[in-house]
Amino acid sequence: MRYVSKAKRQFQKALWALAIFALLPIGAQAALKIDITQGNVEPLPIAVLDFESEDGVGQDLAKVVIADLERSGLFRPVDREAFIETQVGVNVRPKFKDWRVVNALALVTGRAVLQGDGRLRVEFRLWDVVAGQQMTGLQFFTKPENWRRISHLVADAIYERLTGETGYFDTRIVYVSESGPKNQRVKKLAVMDQDGFSQSELTSGRALALTPRFSPTAQEITYLSFANNKPRVYLLNIETGQQEVVGDFPGMTFAPRFSPDGQKIILSLERNGNSNIYTMDLRTRETRRLTSSLAIDTAPCFAPDGSRIVFESDRMGSQQLYVMEDDGSNVRRISYGEGRYATPVWSPRGDLIAFTKTLKGRFLIGVMKPDGSGERILTEGFHNEGPAWSPNGRVITFFREGKGADEGSTLWTVDVTGYNERPISTPGWASDPAWSPLIR
Amino acid sequence: MGPSSKSKIILSMALLGLVISGCASTTDGRLQNSSAPQSAATTSSLNEDAQNLVANVADRVFFATDQSNIDGSSRATLRDQAAWLNQNASIRLTIEGHADERGTREYNLALGARRANAVRDFLISEGVSGDRLQTISYGKERPVSLCSEESCWSKNRRAVANIR
Numbered sequence: 104m105r106y107v108s109k110a111k112r113q114f115q116k117a118l119w120a121l122a123i124f125a126l127l128p129i130g131a132q133a134a135l136k137i138d139i140t141q142g143n144v145e146p147l148p149i150a151v152l153d154f155e156s157e158d159g160v161g162q163d164l165a166k167v168v169i170a171d172l173e174r175s176g177l178f179r180p181v182d183r184e185a186f187i188e189t190q191v192g193v194n195v196r197p198k199f200k201d202w203r204v205v206n207a208l209a210l211v212t213g214r215a216v217l218q219g220d221g222r223l224r225v226e227f228r229l230w231d232v233v234a235g236q237q238m239t240g241l242q243f244f245t246k247p248e249n250w251r252r253i254s255h256l257v258a259d260a261i262y263e264r265l266t267g268e269t270g271y272f273d274t275r276i277v278y279v280s281e282s283g284p285k286n287q288r289v290k291k292l293a294v295m296d297q298d299g300f301s302q303s304e305l306t307s308g309r310a311l312a313l314t315p316r317f318s319p320t321a322q323e324i325t326y327l328s329f330a331n332n333k334p335r336v337y338l339l340n341i342e343t344g345q346q347e348v349v350g351d352f353p354g355m356t357f358a359p360r361f362s363p364d365g366q367k368i369i370l371s372l373e374r375n376g377n378s379n380i381y382t383m384d385l386r387t388r389e390t391r392r393l394t395s396s397l398a399i400d401t402a403p404c405f406a407p408d409g410s411r412i413v414f415e416s417d418r419m420g421s422q423q424l425y426v427m428e429d430d431g432s433n434v435r436r437i438s439y440g441e442g443r444y445a446t447p448v449w450s451p452r453g454d455l456i457a458f459t460k461t462l463k464g465r466f467l468i469g470v471m472k473p474d475g476s477g478e479r480i481l482t483e484g485f486h487n488e489g490p491a492w493s494p495n496g497r498v499i500t501f502f503r504e505g506k507g508a509d510e511g512s513t514l515w516t517v518d519v520t521g522y523n524e525r526p527i528s529t530p531g532w533a534s535d536p537a538w539s540p541l542i543r
Numbered sequence: 544m545g546p547s548s549k550s551k552i553i554l555s556m557a558l559l560g561l562v563i564s565g566c567a568s569t570t571d572g573r574l575q576n577s578s579a580p581q582s583a584a585t586t587s588s589l590n591e592d593a594q595n596l597v598a599n600v601a602d603r604v605f606f607a608t609d610q611s612n613i614d615g616s617s618r619a620t621l622r623d624q625a626a627w628l629n630q631n632a633s634i635r636l637t638i639e640g641h642a643d644e645r646g647t648r649e650y651n652l653a654l655g656a657r658r659a660n661a662v663r664d665f666l667i668s669e670g671v672s673g674d675r676l677q678t679i680s681y682g683k684e685r686p687v688s689l690c691s692e693e694s695c696w697s698k699n700r701r702a703v704a705n706i707r
Binding site for chain 2: 285286287288290311313314327332333334354355357358371373375376377378399401402415417421422445446459461464485486488489504506507508510535
C-alpha cells in the first residue's frame with residue numbers, strides 16, 4: 104500500500120497543477136466522426152488556427168496540436184498558407200464557407216491568456232465545418248511552463264471527439280537511452296513526452312539499465328539494473344529519484360512489470376541457469392513462484408484485469424507464448440505459427456497480445472488474440488523488438504536495431520492496424536520503450 | 544570488462560597467496576582480473592617465479608545458436624581451466640555468459656545465464672569447488688565482435704572466465 108498511496112499523492116499533486124473546464128457551446132452539437140477500426144483511412148482534413156495570444160505561445164500551442172494529430176495518421180492538417188480566414192476569436196463563429204473552400208472538415212480555434220495570478224488559461228473549440236457546428240470546447244488552467252501538456256490535452260480532446268476513443272497524446276514514454284561504442288554501450292533510463300520532447304535522464308549510466316516499465320500511476324518505473332555487477336530488478340520513483348532493489352532474491356531477477364493494480368511486480372528469477380516466473384507483493388514483500396519448469400520462462404505480462412498472465416517459454420524447444428491464470432495454474436500454449444515468439448504484451452483493452460516474432464532470421468512485430476488466433480504482422484525487418492502499447496490500445500511502440508558496429512536502435516510507432524509506421528525522434532540511440540498510462 | 548578479440552591469453556596473475564592486479568595490456572584475450580585496477584607497476588613487480596607459474600589457458604568457450612551445451616573443443620578448454628584452478632586454490636572466478644544479437648533481450652539474459660552455468664557445472668564436475676565460481680549473464684549487451692554476420696555472432700555466443 105505504501106507505494107500506491109505515495110504515488111497517488113504525487114498523482115493528485117500533478118492534477119492540482121492543471122484544471123479543465125468545458126466551454127459553453129456556441130450553437131448545436133455536430134456528428135463528424137472518424138472510424139479508426141479500419142486501418143487505411145483517408146486522414147481527416149483539419150485546420151488548426153494559431154491560438155490567439157499576446158506572445159508566441161498561441162502559435163506554439165497550435166504547432167504541437169497539429170504535430171500530434173498529424174502523427175496519428177488519422178488527420179491531415181490543412182496548410183495554413185491556404186487559410187482565407189487567418190484569425191478567429193475563440194468566442195466567435197468561424198466563417199464556415201471559407202473553411203469549406205480550403206477543404207477542411209474540422210477546424211480548431213483557440214486562445215491563450217497569461218492571467219494576473221500567473222496561470223496560463225488556454226481555451227479552444229473544435230468545429231464541424233460542414234455542419235457549421237461546435238463539436239467540443241474546453242478551457243485549461245496551468246502553469247505557463249506546462250503549455251506542451253495543454254497542447255497534448257487539446258489534441259486528445261479532438262481525437263476523442265472525432266474517433267470516440269480515448270486519446271494518448273498526453274502521455275510519456277520511458278526508454279533506454281544508448282551511447283558509446285556497441286561493445287561498451289552506456290545504457291541509461293530516460294523519459295520523454297510521447298512526441299519525443301521534454302527529454303530527461305533518470306539514471307547516470309554507470310550501471311547498465313534495461314527494460315523499464317511504468318507503474319499504473321506513471322510515477323514509478325521498474326527496470327533491470329546491473330548496479331554492483333548484480334543484475335536485479337529495481338523500483339525507481341521518477342519524482343524523488345529514490346530507488347531500491349525489488350525483493351531479496353538469490354539470483355538474477357529480470358523482465359519486470361507491474362500488476363495492473365500496481366501492488367505487485369512480476370518478474371523472472373534465474374537460479375543455476377534456470378529462469379522461472381515470480382511475483383512479489385510490494386506491500387507484504389511476499390514472493391510467489393508461478394512457474395517451475397527447467398526452461399527459460401520469462402517476459403511475463405498481466406492481462407489488464409489481472410486475472411491471467413502471458414509469458415514466453417522455451418519449454419517445448421523454442422520460444423513460444425503461453426497464458427496461465429494469475430496463480431500459475433492452467434498453462435496453455437497460444438502461439439502455433441511458424442517461427443519463434445517472444446516479449447508478449449497484453450493490450451490495455453484486453454483484446455490483443457503484441458509480440459516479437461523471429462522468422463527466417465528476421466524480427467517481426469505482430470499481434471494475436473489472447474487465445475492465439477487472428478495473428479497479424481505489423482512490421483518486419485532485420486531486427487524489430489519489444490512492443491509496448493499506447494494506453495488506448497491503438498498504437499504500438501517498439502525498437503528497431505540496425506546492422507553492424509556503427510548502427511544502433513531507434514524507436515518507432517505503428518498503428519495496431521499495421522499502418523502509419525513512424526520514427527520517434529530521440530537525442531541518441533534508443534531501445535526498450537514503454538508507454539505510460541494516461542496521466543489524467 | 545574490456546572487449547578482447549583473441550581467445551587465448553596468459554594467466555598472468557595469482558600466485559601463492561600474492562594479490563596481483565590484472566593488466567589488460569598483457570592479458571588481452573586471456574583469463575584476466577576484470578575488477579582490479581590496471582597497473583603497469585604491479586605487473587612489472589611480478590617476479591620471475593610468478594612469470595614462470597603463468598599458465599596457458601583460454602578464458603572463453605563458444606556456443607551454437609540458442610545452445611548452452613559444452614562441445615568437444617570447449618571441453619578441452621574447460622579441462623585446462625579446471626586443472627589450473629585446481630592448482631591455484633585461492634583463485635575465484637566469475638563466469639560471464641553472453642549471447643549474440645539475434646535474440647530478444649530477456650531471453651538472451653536467460654540464455655547467457657544458462658551458458659555461464661553450463662560452464663560452472665562442467666568446472667565443478669572437474670573437481671573445482673562451486674563456491675569459487677560465480678556467474679553473471681550479460682545477455683546480448685556486451686558483444687566483442689560487432690558485425691551483423693555469423694562470423695561475429697559466433698564469437699559473441701560465449702562464456703568468459705574472469706578472475707575475481
